Amino acid sequence: MSDNMNDIDIFNETDSILIKKTLVNGKIKDIFVSDTGIIEEISDKYSGEYGEPEFIIDGESTVASPGFSNTHTHSAMTLLRGYADDMHLQEWLSEKIWPLEAHLSAEDVYNGTMLASIEMIRSGTIAFNDMYFFMEEAARAVYDSGIKAVLCHGFIDFGNEEKREAEIKATEKLCEHIKSMNNPRIKAAVGPHAPYTVSKEGLLWCSAYSKENDIGIHIHLSETEQEVKDCIEQNNKRPSKVLDECGCLSKRTVAAHGCWLDDSECELLGKIGVFVAHNPVSNMKLAVNRAMPYQKLIDSGVNVTLGTDGCSSNNNLDILEEMKTAALLQKFFWNSDTVLPAHETLKMATSAGKKALGFGEGELKTGAEADIVLINTKTPCMTPLFNWESNIVYSANSNAVDTVICNGRVLMHDGFIPNEEEICKKASDSAYSLVKRYNDSL
Ligand SMILES: C[C@H]1O[C@@H](n2cnc3c(N)ncnc32)[C@H](O)[C@@H]1O
Numbered sequence: 077m078s079d080n081m082n083d084i085d086i087f088n089e090t091d092s093i094l095i096k097k098t099l100v101n102g103k104i105k106d107i108f109v110s111d112t113g114i115i116e117e118i119s120d121k122y123s124g125e126y127g128e129p130e131f132i133i134d135g136e137s138t139v140a141s142p143g144f145s146n147t148h149t150h151s152a153m154t155l156l157r158g159y160a161d162d163m164h165l166q167e168w169l170s171e172k173i174w175p176l177e178a179h180l181s182a183e184d185v186y187n188g189t190m191l192a193s194i195e196m197i198r199s200g201t202i203a204f205n206d207m208y209f210f211m212e213e214a215a216r217a218v219y220d221s222g223i224k225a226v227l228c229h230g231f232i233d234f235g236n237e238e239k240r241e242a243e244i245k246a247t248e249k250l251c252e253h254i255k256s257m258n259n260p261r262i263k264a265a266v267g268p269h270a271p272y273t274v275s276k277e278g279l280l281w282c283s284a285y286s287k288e289n290d291i292g293i294h295i296h297l298s299e300t301e302q303e304v305k306d307c308i309e310q311n312n313k314r315p316s317k318v319l320d321e322c323g324c325l326s327k328r329t330v331a332a333h334g335c336w337l338d339d340s341e342c343e344l345l346g347k348i349g350v351f352v353a354h355n356p357v358s359n360m361k362l363a364v365n366r367a368m369p370y371q372k373l374i375d376s377g378v379n380v381t382l383g384t385d386g387c388s389s390n391n392n393l394d395i396l397e398e399m400k401t402a403a404l405l406q407k408f409f410w411n412s413d414t415v416l417p418a419h420e421t422l423k424m425a426t427s428a429g430k431k432a433l434g435f436g437e438g439e440l441k442t443g444a445e446a447d448i449v450l451i452n453t454k455t456p457c458m459t460p461l462f463n464w465e466s467n468i469v470y471s472a473n474s475n476a477v478d479t480v481i482c483n484g485r486v487l488m489h490d491g492f493i494p495n496e497e498e499i500c501k502k503a504s505d506s507a508y509s510l511v512k513r514y515n516d517s518l
């Protein structure tokens with residue numbers, strides 16, 4: 077699909093690009109992207125106003141979509157893919173996942189996040205919201221892979237003061253580190269894991285720190301019925317209320333799951349302007365037994381986004397698969413064939429997702445950051461092309477994703493990502509050595 081097919085330089089960060097004859101909202105357009113990563117022109121034929129492009133991408137037989145955002149994941153959990161499946165959520169976490177994670181190294185997180193980044197790029201993801209450990213190394217992987225991310229340290233204190241102090245230090249260290257990177261593609265957030273793993277003191281510290289530093293909060297909220305029941309028993313109020321009283325709900329908060337929210341909580345989240353990330357594949361796999369009340373959230377003014385969750389509850393990071401599953405799960409669970417139509421699903425993955433992460437509007441327009449996905453229309457799953465949004469949500473798979481451009485830089489072209497084989501090999505080695513270290517410790 078390129079006039080410069082064999083030219084590896086297309087992956088350079090600072091080149092201008094002209095995408096010729098791609099479909100933008102059903103019309104054939106040229107898109108000119110400047111070397112600063114901005115969409116300068118979308119027109120029937122490039123005017124030449126911004127000079128000669130350094131690279132030309134032949135966009136004929138492609139649909140251009142705004143890049144996708146994955147608003148909830150634990151990216152280095154790629155290393156745990158297939159390690160523990162088909163279990164009850166709390167047992168899965170406390171008996172399998174947490175004991176193994178206790179042996180993670182910084183290098184594991186780098187290798188796992190590199191794998192996650194290229195896996196996400198393959199399905200057209202240009203930004204993600206990540207909560208995990210050794211996040212300075214995740215930041216290095218995000219830098220190296222060229223994708224965008226909001227990164228937080230998973231803050232878990234279980235009411236223990238010593239643990240809380242350590243989590244505070246880890247959060248501060250990460251935020252300072254990301255500040256010092258001074259890269260607009262990489263942002264820090266505060267990551268209180270969930271109301272059931274973080275004490276009130278911890279939640280209060282997190283909300284104060286996010287305000288002081290003007291950064292977001294990333295948290296799990298009401299994933300299972302049991303955690304809601306436990307919260308009511310302990311606090312006499314539902315989880316959203318607890319979080320609100322601790323100052324953790326704001327326009328900068330992304331709350332993942334929200335499966336067991338009641339009507340009053342949906343209204344509270346809408347009033348405040350919280351983003352709620354739907355993770356349908358993980359929710360189905362972990363059998364949380366209720367789908368997020370999508371329509372009630374939308375009617376309450378909530379910005380609903382999409383996430384994959386980590387690779388040990390999904391078990392991939394394919395945002396196209398997530399879109400389809402979201403649209404189907406909502407229809408199936410709420411017994412409504414009209415809920416979450418294709419157009420809204422695509423918005424969850426594009427404009428709503430990018431806004432949640434503070435990376436802009438998520439639309440293809442002049443003046444916007446060039447986060448563009450080109451999807452091959454000459455592939456069975458995109459044929460015929462009556463409705464491009466319907467095809468992306470309901471029929472496309474990642475094999476149809478041809479080119480991914482993030483901040484004006486080509487990260488994948490013609491289905492090719494530089495160094496992919498080496499990245500997979502390193503992650504695989506890390507995964508086996510992690511499990512060996514754990515087994516040796518028993
Ligand atoms: C950041 C922390 O979140 C954990 N984690 C991963 N998946 C889920 C889930 N579905 N629910 C709650 N916690 C989860 C990770 O295993 C890590 O310990």
Ligand SMILES: [Zn+2]
Binds near residue numbers: 148149296332385386
């Ligand atoms: Zn999660």
